[in-house]
Amino acid sequence: MYDLKYLRENLDHIRTSLGRRGNDVPWTDIQKLSEERRAVTTQVEQFRYELNKGSEEVARLRRAKEPAEEAMVAMKQLGDRIKDAEGALRKVEEALTNSALRIPNLPHASVPVGADASENVEIRRLGTVPAFSSPPKPHWEVGDNLGILDFDRAAKIAGARFSVMTGAGARLERALINYMLDQHTTQHGYREVIPPFMVNRSSMTGTGQLPKFEEDLFRMKDEDYFLIPTAEVPVTNLHREEILSGDCLPLRYTAYTPCFRREAGSYGKDTRGLIRLHQFNKVELVAFTTPDRSYEELERLTGHAESILQRLNLPYRVITLCTGDMGFSAAKTYDIEVWLPSQQQYREISSCSNFESFQARRASIKYRPTGGKKETKTDFVHTLNGSGLAVGRTLVAILENFQQPDGSVEIPPVLRPYMGGLERIENE
C-alpha cells in the first residue's frame, strides 16, 4: 500500500499505471477520502495548537495566583470540539486505509503487459524431457502402485485435497525438505527459520493476504489466528515494524513449513493427486534488500530455486508472468515450471517475486542507510520471496519423470544420501 500522502498526490498516475489491475479499486472514494483526511487533519491540528496554548496560559495564570476560570471554561469547550473532530478523522482514516489496502502493487516496467496466463513470456528452458516407450503414468498411479501414496485414507481422516504419504514416499518428502534446506543454507547463504504456522491478522495484512483474500485462508474459530498459506507470511513479518541497519542487508532466510490453503475457487481443478492440496510442504526463500539491489536479488533468488531442479535433473522452464497473471502484491514474478510427463506440460513448482516496497509499506519494514554521514533518513526495504521449492510438486515430478518400465522410480543421486543410500523405490 502507498503512503496516504503519496496516494493523494499521485492518484491519477497510480490509477493509470495499474490499468486493468486496478479495476476493482474504489478510486472515487479514495480521492474523496484523501482530500477529506487532509482537511480534517489540518482542523484537528489547529484546534490542538489552540488547546496547548490555552493550557499553558492556565498554568501561567495559576502560578501567578490569578483567576483562570474563564480560560478553563473556554478550553473545556475547545476540548469537546477536538473530540468530535478526532472522531471524524478516525473514521475517514479507517475508510481510506481500508480502501488503500485493496490497491494492488504496480508492475515493474520490465513486466510484459497481458490479460491472462496465455500472455506470460517464457524466458528459458533447461533439462531434458524424458522419452518413454509407453505412455507415462500420472504420479498418483505410480505412488499407489508403489504403496507410498494413500489418498483414500487421507480423504477418510481429513477430506478431499489431503494426502497421506507412507514408507519411502514419506521419506522422499522428508529427504527433499532436508536437501533443499541444506542447499540453501550451506550453498546459497540463507539463514534457516522455523516460524509459527499460525499468525495473527496484522501479519496477514502486512504481506498482503488481508484484507482482500480472507476467503483463501483457514481461520481459527475461537482465536483470531490464521493458518499460513506460505512461509512468506511469518518470515517476512519477522521484521515487521522494524528499522534495520543498512549494513545488515541483504537479509536472506529460508524456511520449511507446511502451507494451508482453502483453494476456494478451484473446484474441479487438479482434483487428483498431489498438485493442489489444502496442506502441502514448501521450502521458502525470503530476502530483504535495499531498493537499488532488489532486481539483482530477484535473479539470484530465482537462480537458487532453479539450482535445486538442476541438481535433481528435472526439466523445467522459467516464465515471466504478464501483468494480468501476477499476484496482488508482486511487482514482478518469475514462475518456474517443471515438466510433468503424464500431463505433457510444464506445471508451476516455484513462484519468485519482487514485491519492491509494497509489503514493506504495509508491514513498516525500513532500513537506515549506512556509509554517508547525513544519510540517516530511513527508507522502506524491498522484500522478495520464492519457493525453493514446493516439496510435494517436486515429489510429483520425481515420480513422473523418473518412473521406470517396471513401475519403480529412480531416486536422483543427490537425494540418495538422504534416503539411506536407496537408489530406487520399488514395490515393497
Added chain:
RNA sequence: GGAGGGGUGACGGAGCGGCCGAACGUGCCGGUCUUGAAAACCGGAGAUGGGGUAACCCAUCCGCGAGUUCAAAUCUCGCCCCCUCCGCCA
C-alpha cells in the same frame, strides 16, 4: 486456567498531573587533541503525520485503546505482550 510483578528512546534506567520528546549512563555520529588510535573534552542525533520551493513551523508518539482533567509518561478502566510462582501439559 489461578496469584503476583512489569512494559519509557539503539540498549540500560529515572521520571511530585503543567516548563517532559522525556534526567542519567552506555552505545552511535561529528569535532578538538593525537603521526594514527584509545582516553578525555565539546557538540549532535528519534518516528509518524500536516503545511512550506526552502530554511523551517505545527501536531502526534513513553505497549494498544478508551476515560477523567483546562492540562496525562504520570490518575481510572479495558485489551495485548513479557516475567515469577501454582495448576495442566508435548
